[in-house]
Amino acid sequence: MSGDEGPRAEDPRGILYPTRLPTFRRVPAPPGLEGLIRWFWIPRWRMAPGRTSRQELLPFPASNLVVQAEGVTLSGPSTRASFRDLRGTGWAVGALLRPAGVVQWHPEPGALRDAEVPFDAPDLHAAVVLAMTHDGGAPSHERATSAFSRWAAGRLAAPDEAGRLANAMEEVIAAGRQITRVEHVAAQLDTSVRGIQRLARSHVGLPPLAIIRRYRLQEAAQRLRTDPAVRIADVAADLGYADQAHLSRDFRTVLGLTPRDYRGGS
Incomplete structure (x- = not known):
């Protein structure tokens, strides 16, 4: 990729x-x-x-x-x-x-x-x-x-094989709204879940599920900010959350406020 x-x-x-x-x-x-x-x-x-x-x-x-x-x-x-x-x-x-x-x-x-x-x-x-x-x-x-x-x-070498695979992992997660589980990433890169977990730890410093959730949460915030008509429940469904409550929980955990409060303050 x-x-x-x-x-x-x-x-x-x-x-x-x-x-x-x-x-x-x-x-x-x-x-x-x-x-x-x-x-x-x-x-x-x-x-x-x-x-x-x-x-x-x-x-x-x-x-x-x-x-x-x-x-x-x-x-x-x-x-x-x-x-x-x-x-x-x-x-x-x-x-x-x-x-x-x-x-x-x-x-x-x-x-x-x-x-x-x-x-x-x-x-x-x-x-x-x-x-x-x-x-x-x-x-x-x-x-x-x-x-x-x-x-x-003058100080950086070209990515090695592990670096290229780690970059590909990042790209798959960042670009794919359908990516909600580590197994999805492993399947797209034709590697194991354990391999993705090792790459995430060694090249990002976060568990792969945390990387996935951060990109999905960024997308949720962007949609809530730019589309006043979109329903929070629809954003949650589009980004692979089980329901609106799970999206709200992520918002509160990471941002310290609810999706509704964020939308009102944007």
């Missing part, structure tokens, strides 16, 4: 309240890196003095390498919704990592679960800061992603 079948940079999933975002861009990884980085994401903000903007996210089940003015961090896969409070003026340049990419920077993605740790990359930091703050030439987001891409290309 090719990388084109997974999430693309214009994919709206993951952002719970898009209208609250500051300036925000997603830029696809360039050729040669698409098997290692899904896309770059670049928010910029300028808040009035004393104002705070809370950005609420339902992150993709993946890790991110993020450059900000104060340094570089590697964040692992999350098990819950997250938020960042934006104040003053700032920016970030993040890379959403593919399963084949994250293991080249951290051998145990599961150890990063729900965590963000410093990442020693002074040359990456210097190049991206210069790109984001230098005035003139190409737009800052283009300069920054080009600098990030050059740095990554």
Whole structure:
């Protein structure tokens, strides 16, 4: 399966309240890196003095390498919704990592679960800061992603066999609404359930069922946000939930609110 079948940079999933975002861009990884980085994401903000903007996210089940003015961090896969409070003026340049990419920077993605740790990359930091703050030439987001891409290309190897299979696992789950069980993934990839479980642990850091549920929950949130007429029970049925109660339970567990409350606040 090719990388084109997974999430693309214009994919709206993951952002719970898009209208609250500051300036925000997603830029696809360039050729040669698409098997290692899904896309770059670049928010910029300028808040009035004393104002705070809370950005609420339902992150993709993946890790991110993020450059900000104060340094570089590697964040692992999350098990819950997250938020960042934006104040003053700032920016970030993040890379959403593919399963084949994250293991080249951290051998145990599961150890990063729900965590963000410093990442020693002074040359990456210097190049991206210069790109984001230098005035003139190409737009800052283009300069920054080009600098990030050059740095990554010089340090990452092409995916190995396990990395390619882990990427395919991600793509199958992300693209298929009908995927609701680990057995479905194993059947599509012609491998065992145990093999999928090992891949998910070693290359994502989450159980495969958690990855499946995160993508389905992202899709549910997107539909509830964009289609005011759709019934919550129909969304649950379309995404393989046993009933509306099971979808509501996932919403409460991960987002801390019901589907109805989320729709009302979007």
